[in-house]
Amino acid sequence: MARMGSDGLTWTLETLDAYVENPKALVSGTRMNYRGMADAQARGALIAYLREWSDKPQNIPESEPTARKTDPDLDPAVLGIVGDAEYGEYLSSECSTCHQRDGSDQGIPSITQWPEEDFVVAMHAYKKKLRPHPVMQMMAGRLSNDEIAALAAYFATLE
Amino acid sequence: MILNRRRFIGTGIATGALLSAPTVWGQTKAKVVVIGGGAGGATVARYLAKDGGDALDVTLIEANPIYTTCFFSNLYLGGFREFESLQHGYDKVAAGGVTVVTDMATAVDRAARTVTLAGGQVLPYDCLVLSPGIDFKDGSVPGWSVEAAEIMPHAYKAGPQTQLLKKMVEEMPQGGTFAMVAPPNPYRCPPGPYERISMVAHLLKQKNPTAKILVLDPKDKYSKQALFEEGWAKHYDGMVSWVGPEFGGGAVEVRPDTMEVIVDGEAQKVDVCNVIPGQMAGKIAALAGVTDDSGWAPVHPDSMKAKADGNVYVLGDSSAQGDMPKSAFSANSQAKVAAMSIRGELTGSRVFPAKYSNTCWSLIAPEDGVKVGASYEPTPEKIASVESFISATGEDAALRKATYEESLGWYAGITADIFG
Numbered sequence: 075m076a077r078m079g080s081d082g083l084t085w086t087l088e089t090l091d092a093y094v095e096n097p098k099a100l101v102s103g104t105r106m107n108y109r110g111m112a113d114a115q116a117r118g119a120l121i122a123y124l125r126e127w128s129d130k131p132q133n134i135p136e137s138e139p140t141a142r143k144t145d146p147d148l149d150p151a152v153l154g155i156v157g158d159a160e161y162g163e164y165l166s167s168e169c170s171t172c173h174q175r176d177g178s179d180q181g182i183p184s185i186t187q188w189p190e191e192d193f194v195v196a197m198h199a200y201k202k203k204l205r206p207h208p209v210m211q212m213m214a215g216r217l218s219n220d221e222i223a224a225l226a227a228y229f230a231t232l233e
Numbered sequence: 234m235i236l237n238r239r240r241f242i243g244t245g246i247a248t249g250a251l252l253s254a255p256t257v258w259g260q261t262k263a264k265v266v267v268i269g270g271g272a273g274g275a276t277v278a279r280y281l282a283k284d285g286g287d288a289l290d291v292t293l294i295e296a297n298p299i300y301t302t303c304f305f306s307n308l309y310l311g312g313f314r315e316f317e318s319l320q321h322g323y324d325k326v327a328a329g330g331v332t333v334v335t336d337m338a339t340a341v342d343r344a345a346r347t348v349t350l351a352g353g354q355v356l357p358y359d360c361l362v363l364s365p366g367i368d369f370k371d372g373s374v375p376g377w378s379v380e381a382a383e384i385m386p387h388a389y390k391a392g393p394q395t396q397l398l399k400k401m402v403e404e405m406p407q408g409g410t411f412a413m414v415a416p417p418n419p420y421r422c423p424p425g426p427y428e429r430i431s432m433v434a435h436l437l438k439q440k441n442p443t444a445k446i447l448v449l450d451p452k453d454k455y456s457k458q459a460l461f462e463e464g465w466a467k468h469y470d471g472m473v474s475w476v477g478p479e480f481g482g483g484a485v486e487v488r489p490d491t492m493e494v495i496v497d498g499e500a501q502k503v504d505v506c507n508v509i510p511g512q513m514a515g516k517i518a519a520l521a522g523v524t525d526d527s528g529w530a531p532v533h534p535d536s537m538k539a540k541a542d543g544n545v546y547v548l549g550d551s552s553a554q555g556d557m558p559k560s561a562f563s564a565n566s567q568a569k570v571a572a573m574s575i576r577g578e579l580t581g582s583r584v585f586p587a588k589y590s591n592t593c594w595s596l597i598a599p600e601d602g603v604k605v606g607a608s609y610e611p612t613p614e615k616i617a618s619v620e621s622f623i624s625a626t627g628e629d630a631a632l633r634k635a636t637y638e639e640s641l642g643w644y645a646g647i648t649a650d651i652f653g
């Protein structure tokens with residue numbers, strides 16, 4: 075997480091909320107077991123608790139829990155796209171310049187064998203510039219929803 | 234299978250039959266010959282063999298048994314890498330189903346669709362891929378020739394030249410002068426000369442802190458200039474002087490026998506002189522007749538196919554494609570588009586839209602890394618930049634360190650992608 079701060083990610087109530095809900099949406103290389111807190115009310119409570127420890131507390135927006143932003147705000151239809159793994163294999167050739175196919179991590183995180191949904195969420199978080207990394211924002215920025223699904227399908231199966 | 238010249242001849246009848254009468258071997262395998270086993274050539278050969286292995290017969294012709302990467306060779310100069318860490322063999326390329334031939338290609342007959350090797354063999358092809366890197370333009374720096382490279386090294390094709398330059402910097406007299414004659418556009422690795430200046434400065438700061446660095450440059454601006462200038466002022470204050478064309482940096486002559494550089498008519502004695510001359514496509518591209526007056530080979534932006542010949546592809550530094558810089562990253566990216574296009578043509582596999590990208594990292598000082606990158610797409614005229622980013626001046630140390638660490642990950646990743 076410290077890595078993110080230096081990258082220009084500012085922790086706002088919105089990004090913190092998104093992170094607590096699903097760490098994969100925002101922060102790379104999280105090897106943590108904590109898989110996120112789906113319940114918006116529980117998140118609100120956690121953030122309210124953390125806020126008590128803040129020296130500069132901000133107001134928590136008065137919105138319905140369900141209207142709260144759960145970044146990257148993916149339409150279930152987008153998450154439901156069945157990826158074309160063959161197209162994904164071609165698209166993945168662009169990724170393997172940096173991400174090693176055998177899953178080893180020597181300075182750039184491994185992206186093989188992720189659950190497809192986590193992969194899709196992470197890519198959309200870069201695409202929407204919620205995750206701050208410039209290389210990945212650019213890589214994801216030009217991929218369509220179908221292309222992201224295709225990549226997720228391919229990488230999920232890569233041995 | 235790796236064949237050096239002797240074994241190539243030694244394998245005798247079987248090989249001869251394969252080369253001169255391919256139909257004997259089961260007719261349908263289309264032959265792809267790749268010249269140059271660097272960033273572009275080894276990548277395309279591996280991807281073709283991996284995805285098209287049953288339908289394609291892929292041969293890679295490379296002059297050297299071991300490839301030394303130019304990328305990260307500046308880090309070796311600065312003392313951040315061992316020389317051996319830059320070296321890669323072709324065992325895994327061969328294990329991936331590519332026939333690797335260690336020899337020099339000396340001629341291409343596009344009408345007959347054959348390649349001739351220095352050893353005398355003639356290889357037929359259905360599709361030829363050229364990725365021979367660069368060669369230096371004669372007369373680009375008056376007084377310098379390739380023969381003078383033992384005295385004034387270019388170190389712009391990695392190998393013994395890189396080791397020679399490092400030795401010269403280490404043996405420089407205290408308070409001496411290191412001069413670089415920087416190249417005119419276009420050349421491989423736009424930030425390369427300036428990353429090199431940073432690494433030489435880093436070395437000298439420790440061993441020879443009163444030494445001076447003089448950069449003679451025919452260009453009035455260069456890649457990542459603001460970032461390098463900021464870094465040089467921060468880490469190597471007062472050591473680096475940059476002389477642009479306005480003050481004679483564009484009309485430099487060198488005298489290797491007296492170790493002098495002549496700038497604006499005035500001779501100056503220097504202790505080390507790194508001449509990076511003007512560049513052109515690797516010679517075999519011109520011999521194949523696919524280059525134009527610029528010295529580079531124009532290609533179709535959606536496939537990397539040579540404009541001069543539909544059976545020939547040109548990748549990497551040698552190609553004239555538009556906005557992509559000449560880098561290993563670009564060559565590797567172009568190779569994947571070409572592999573997809575070649576497979577589509579020769580085996581009828583699916584063809585997808587071309588997408589290209591590039592990122593170039595540079596190290597300015599220990600853990601002070603910066604980067605520049607862009608994504609690209611074909612337009613009817615050229616490969617055009619779509620979106621780009623560059624590190625900012627004034628970034629904090631943690632981000633610069635993360636950028637450097639990322640570059641180590643990239644080196645591991647791209648070399649695995651190129652060589653297996």
Ligand SMILES: Cc1cc2nc3c(=O)[nH]c(=O)nc-3n(C[C@H](O)[C@H](O)[C@H](O)COP(=O)(O)OP(=O)(O)OC[C@H]3O[C@@H](n4cnc5c(N)ncnc54)[C@H](O)[C@@H]3O)c2cc1C
Nearest residue numbers: 269271272273296303304338365366422549550560561562
């Ligand atoms: C100092 C320096 C630093 C660099 N840093 C970076 C960096 O950080 N990132 C980056 O992306 N790029 C970097 N580059 C650029 C990169 O090295 C080149 O752009 C890249 O290697 C180009 O790939 P290529 O396939 O076109 O040619 P090359 O990789 O040069 O491969 C050409 C190969 O063809 C062989 N060959 C040529 N002619 C023949 C023939 N007739 N027969 C048989 N074999 C032949 C050669 O032996 C060579 O192995 C750097 C370059 C330099 C000089």
